[in-house]
Amino acid sequence: MVESFHFRWADLDPNGHVRHSVYADIAAQTRVAFLGAAGFGLRQFAQLGLGPILLREDVRYLKEIHLDDVVTVEALVSGLTADGARWHLQHTFTRARDGAVVATVAVEGAWFDLKTRRVASPPPTLAEAMRTAARHASYQDIVRQPKPAEQ
Template identity: 55%
Template structure:
């Protein structure tokens, strides 16, 4: 499934140079992930009940074109990797300027954290299935989990 949303740029998103500050790009990608999870039936309250939450291992941002004040951007998400049990994932976000040009590409590697045990967790099957329905990025590759030391 294609998943994207539009967001207006706010005053708080700007830097002293008059364009969107670097960290705001990542904030919009994070918001899109939360919006996707909620739309897939996993609002924050459900994560609290399940005792799990998403975490990031890596966040890589490539800046291509600046975004100006008062633009409305489009942020998309594509799945670039998923482990068989859904416990590890990679998502590529593309942020588009109002005129449709790519402004940034953000790649995140993440997993699920058991909030009680503070350890990595396997998500419920419905959550892994929801993630698997995102459109595949051209770089998609299954994520292989390495066995724990001593196993």
């Protein structure tokens, strides 16, 4: 999934470049579009009683983005557990005018059951959508290690 973004005056910090928190907001918007394109919009998640949560977010700022810049953001799957309950996505921000990669956002997430308030396996249609989505070159299966028994 690739989305294109223009920036607003409110997106800038006092140094005249895009504020750090905007990158996370844009990555989130790209994920929403990514899921919506797979048939899972906010209504579907509400009906399922399920939602995506982030467990970790890593932003790498590689080059400045300014007010007049346009960027495209591509979200690709970079990891999945066998049951699809946990996933990793890699977002690549590319400046349109010169093709420079200006930032990356890597997230580790999971599906959250809104009733039990626990990480849960997704329904088969969502698991399949994630399994068949475009993959990042760094893709690796996520293998969960069993927790050591408490003493």
